[in-house]
Amino acid sequence: MSAVLELAEATVRRGQATLIDRITWVVKDGERWVVLGANGAGKTTLLQVAAAQLYPTSGAVGILGELLGTVDVFELRPRIGVSSAAVAERIPRDEKVRDLVVSASYAVLGRWREEYDDVDHQRAESLLRELGVTHLADRVFGTLSEGERKRVQIARSLMTDPELLLLDEPAAGLDLGGREDLVSTLSVLAYDPDSPATVLVTHHVEEIPPGFTHVLMLRDGAVVDAGPIMETLTPESLSATFGMPLQLEHDDGRWAARRRRRHVS
Numbered sequence: 001m002s003a004v005l006e007l008a009e010a011t012v013r014r015g016q017a018t019l020i021d022r023i024t025w026v027v028k029d030g031e032r033w034v035v036l037g038a039n040g041a042g043k044t045t046l047l048q049v050a051a052a053q054l055y056p057t058s059g060a061v062g063i064l065g066e067l068l069g070t071v072d073v074f075e076l077r078p079r080i081g082v083s084s085a086a087v088a089e090r091i092p093r094d095e096k097v098r099d100l101v102v103s104a105s106y107a108v109l110g111r112w113r114e115e116y117d118d119v120d121h122q123r124a125e126s127l128l129r130e131l132g133v134t135h136l137a138d139r140v141f142g143t144l145s146e147g148e149r150k151r152v153q154i155a156r157s158l159m160t161d162p163e164l165l166l167l168d169e170p171a172a173g174l175d176l177g178g179r180e181d182l183v184s185t186l187s188v189l190a191y192d193p194d195s196p197a198t199v200l201v202t203h204h205v206e207e208i209p210p211g212f213t214h215v216l217m218l219r220d221g222a223v224v225d226a227g228p229i230m231e232t233l234t235p236e237s238l239s240a241t242f243g244m245p246l247q248l249e250h251d252d253g254r255w256a257a258r259r260r261r262r263h264v265s
């Protein structure tokens, strides 16, 4: 398996603040990673580095075999699918869902064209179907619910057939049913051997889709633990990540956590 993403002692500083601190991390082809951490732990910063949107202040970052800083990021970025709140904010509210998905490959290049080939349209249709939103194809993005927007965004991020897929809090803002539906869809993607190497950022273990293979746990910009999920995600590592005593359950591929109850004598 070759490395899709490789960080060596990567650090990002802004003034006095250290956003991520000497992170060493390797994501290989076929792996599905969860990045877990509290608010402010550095998850979004890490994802921006992985997306070739942010350069480390020190350390080295390799993405898809290219060393960040020595490669034209405008050639690299179309090979990376990104779904995040920051990307969603840039989507025009009056854009039709079908057009939004089909135009993705040109949008990441900062280009636009009026006509697309049949094969582009067929791919967009098939992704909308895979994400369960075919019925929304003729709606405009601005009128969709939060859950519908998340699905359309993921379809769009897959349109370029990326080699690395980055999902920043895909279930944020969804109700319970919406979260469960999305977790199921992401689980299908995770188990699909044709899916790209994937990194999913979340605050909640309940949002980890079955099929995710690895976890990286962050606290104050530094790695608490990282590795295969079944060995690494434990009550101890989770408690260290969130700075409180937590108990953790794993049942039928899903995770659940809550504060450990105090013993009353």
Ligand SMILES: Nc1ncnc2c1ncn2[C@@H]1O[C@H](COP(=O)(O)OP(=O)(O)OP(=O)(O)O)[C@@H](O)[C@H]1O
Binding pocket: 014, 015, 017, 018, 019, 037, 038, 039, 040, 041, 042, 043, 044, 045, 046, 203
């Ligand atoms: N430009 C900046 N200057 C100083 N500090 C910053 C800057 N940008 C981000 N930070 C801080 O860096 C830390 C990490 O931010 P980041 O957005 O990566 O965390 P996060 O884990 O994604 O948080 P959340 O879960 O709340 O989205 C936070 O404490 C944030 O306030």
